Amino acid sequence: MTLLVVGSTAFDTIETPHGTAADCLGGSSTYFSLAARLFTSVRLVSVVGSDFPSAHRQLLESRGVDIAGLESKPGKTFRWHGRYASDMNSRQTLDVQLNTFGDFKPVVPPAFRDTPFVFLANGAPATQASVLDQMTKPQFVVADTMDLWIEHERAGLEALMRRLDGLIVNDSEVKMLTGRSNLIQAGRAALAMGPKLVIVKKGEHGCFVFSNFFHYALPAYPTENVLDPTGAGDSFAGGFMGYLANCDSVTLWNMKRAVAYGTVTASLTVEGFGVDRLASSDRALVDRRYHELQQFVAAG
Amino acid sequence: MTLLVVGSTAFDTIETPHGTAADCLGGSSTYFSLAARLFTSVRLVSVVGSDFPSAHRQLLESRGVDIAGLESKPGKTFRWHGRYASDMNSRQTLDVQLNTFGDFKPVVPPAFRDTPFVFLANGAPATQASVLDQMTKPQFVVADTMDLWIEHERAGLEALMRRLDGLIVNDSEVKMLTGRSNLIQAGRAALAMGPKLVIVKKGEHGCFVFSNFFHYALPAYPTENVLDPTGAGDSFAGGFMGYLANCDSVTLWNMKRAVAYGTVTASLTVEGFGVDRLASSDRALVDRRYHELQQFVAAG
Numbered sequence: 001m002t003l004l005v006v007g008s009t010a011f012d013t014i015e016t017p018h019g020t021a022a023d024c025l026g027g028s029s030t031y032f033s034l035a036a037r038l039f040t041s042v043r044l045v046s047v048v049g050s051d052f053p054s055a056h057r058q059l060l061e062s063r064g065v066d067i068a069g070l071e072s073k074p075g076k077t078f079r080w081h082g083r084y085a086s087d088m089n090s091r092q093t094l095d096v097q098l099n100t101f102g103d104f105k106p107v108v109p110p111a112f113r114d115t116p117f118v119f120l121a122n123g124a125p126a127t128q129a130s131v132l133d134q135m136t137k138p139q140f141v142v143a144d145t146m147d148l149w150i151e152h153e154r155a156g157l158e159a160l161m162r163r164l165d166g167l168i169v170n171d172s173e174v175k176m177l178t179g180r181s182n183l184i185q186a187g188r189a190a191l192a193m194g195p196k197l198v199i200v201k202k203g204e205h206g207c208f209v210f211s212n213f214f215h216y217a218l219p220a221y222p223t224e225n226v227l228d229p230t231g232a233g234d235s236f237a238g239g240f241m242g243y244l245a246n247c248d249s250v251t252l253w254n255m256k257r258a259v260a261y262g263t264v265t266a267s268l269t270v271e272g273f274g275v276d277r278l279a280s281s282d283r284a285l286v287d288r289r290y291h292e293l294q295q296f297v298a299a300g
Numbered sequence: 301m302t303l304l305v306v307g308s309t310a311f312d313t314i315e316t317p318h319g320t321a322a323d324c325l326g327g328s329s330t331y332f333s334l335a336a337r338l339f340t341s342v343r344l345v346s347v348v349g350s351d352f353p354s355a356h357r358q359l360l361e362s363r364g365v366d367i368a369g370l371e372s373k374p375g376k377t378f379r380w381h382g383r384y385a386s387d388m389n390s391r392q393t394l395d396v397q398l399n400t401f402g403d404f405k406p407v408v409p410p411a412f413r414d415t416p417f418v419f420l421a422n423g424a425p426a427t428q429a430s431v432l433d434q435m436t437k438p439q440f441v442v443a444d445t446m447d448l449w450i451e452h453e454r455a456g457l458e459a460l461m462r463r464l465d466g467l468i469v470n471d472s473e474v475k476m477l478t479g480r481s482n483l484i485q486a487g488r489a490a491l492a493m494g495p496k497l498v499i500v501k502k503g504e505h506g507c508f509v510f511s512n513f514f515h516y517a518l519p520a521y522p523t524e525n526v527l528d529p530t531g532a533g534d535s536f537a538g539g540f541m542g543y544l545a546n547c548d549s550v551t552l553w554n555m556k557r558a559v560a561y562g563t564v565t566a567s568l569t570v571e572g573f574g575v576d577r578l579a580s581s582d583r584a585l586v587d588r589r590y591h592e593l594q595q596f597v598a599a600g
Contacts, residue, residue: 087481181387183504184522204483205505217596219506219517222484256599294599296517299556
């Protein structure tokens with residue numbers, strides 16, 4: 001089945017202990033769609049400025065991403081500049097210029113409105129809800145969020161959560177959202193807020209999955225060469241949603257497999273700067289890592 | 301097969317957001333042996349002062365721990381006083397009085413010297429090595445260590461590591477030991493220093509196991525009620541070594557199962573203050589949690 005993503009497209013400048021890359025193609029919709037296209041057909045809704053080069057459009061199209069929903073507006077594309085600490089786990093945002101993304105009012109093209117799988121990348125809850133309002137037959141809707149919205153747009157976020165099938169957040173966000181410092185308690189509490197599924201990302205420590213029917217934990221793929229963690233979370237979401245959209249049905253086992261595919265997809269992203277490694281990966285590589293990950297966690 | 305532990309016995313005063321407990325029975329040999337006795341016969345070598353009450357001895361003996369190696373010396377028992385932060389993950393040591401443990405020169409009773417499984421709890425590498433020198437038929441020797449020895453007794457620690465079957469350390473220690481910030485790289489590098497097996501504990505995030513033949517990752521048991529994390533690491537080691545000592549052979553699968561048993565044993569410890577919950581647990585409870593943990597990590 002097809003999959004729609006609504007999120008940002010950006011130019012990222014990334015500093016890590018391994019080097020610096022300026023003005024890379026980035027943004028949540030980019031990482032998500034380059035990950036998800038490994039599994040299924042992806043439709044992208046986002047916005048860029050007039051400085052967005054055709055080479056980037058071509059890259060996305062050459063990977064099978066339908067960019068009919070990539071709006072171009074006068075002005076500049078969203079820009080982010082960040083720096084990672086030596087352990088690669090914490091990062092500092094040095095500069096953000098929202099530019100055309102600042103007043104992004106996503107319009108889902110009519111041909112996209114019947115897409116059954118929908119991913120609402122991080123954004124204002126009201127904006128995420130406005131996308132959902134445009135969809136005619138949503139079957140499985142997952143959203144990401146962040147501390148900014150948890151703190152300042154709580155009512156909107158709570159209303160959105162009641163409309164979601166799944167929420168993907170990181171460990172500090174779910175603790176903030178629920179006021180629980182124990183991660184298992186926090187996951188359960190988030191589940192009680194509406195979504196049928198809550199996935200808590202823990203970076204190098206993997207993730208937890210909470211549902212009313214099962215809890216599941218999966219370590220990260222044991223990658224040794226982390227060059228740039230940017231986009232790992234959106235790549236995880238893309239691998240997860242892409243795999244699931246390609247399944248016949250959303251079952252417990254398909255969800256567990258999808259979490260593992262999200263995990264290995266994210267492991268590819270962090271091994272290159274920006275989207276380089278992700279864009280050059282194929283399904284065979286992802287499958288190889290999937291089986292390695294299953295080996296890594298195979299119980300006695 | 302029997303299992304020997306050499307380590308500290310202590311009075312712990314523990315402050316957590318859930319309350320304070322003064323002068324609890326603690327120390328690495330105590331937690332380790334109360335964990336390991338759930339699986340096999342345990343022999344304890346440690347030291348206490350004349351203030352150590354017979355009730356504590358009786359507790360250990362009533363749980364089947366052979367305390368013929370628990371030396372009593374004039375003076376006071378080792379005392380530790382610590383405080384946990386609200387997230388229960390970081391702690392501050394408020395006071396340490398080494399007392400009789402300060403110049404502990406462990407003497408393994410003659411009847412204990414042929415014990416095949418040996419755990420050298422955290423201590424000066426020279427002291428750990430002196431225990432190994434006394435053993436006549438060691439078959440599987442595992443040690444714990446800490447930042448103090450990595451920094452100040454490096455040569456002794458490296459010499460000890462070449463004599464070990466296994467090393468159990470936490471994530472910050474293995475990074476410090478190897479100078480690698482990536483945990484997978486650090487685990488491999490520690491393996492190259494001698495031990496056949498390196499287990500890296502990550503607290504609430506579970507553990508990694510490194511050997512030349514397999515790598516393995518296991519999340520922690522998803523406990524929601526962490527009252528006091530003190531002793532979790534030694535309980536993990538006790539469950540791991542106890543299960544393994546009770547197996548007929550040290551195989552890959554037995555090691556993986558032992559890691560899971562160590563994980564669930566540690567989850568019991570943290571649900572009570574001091575050794576309370578661990579001492580009142582039985583094998584049936586441990587087995588129940590073992591199966592729950594296997595469910596929690598069962599792949600798709």
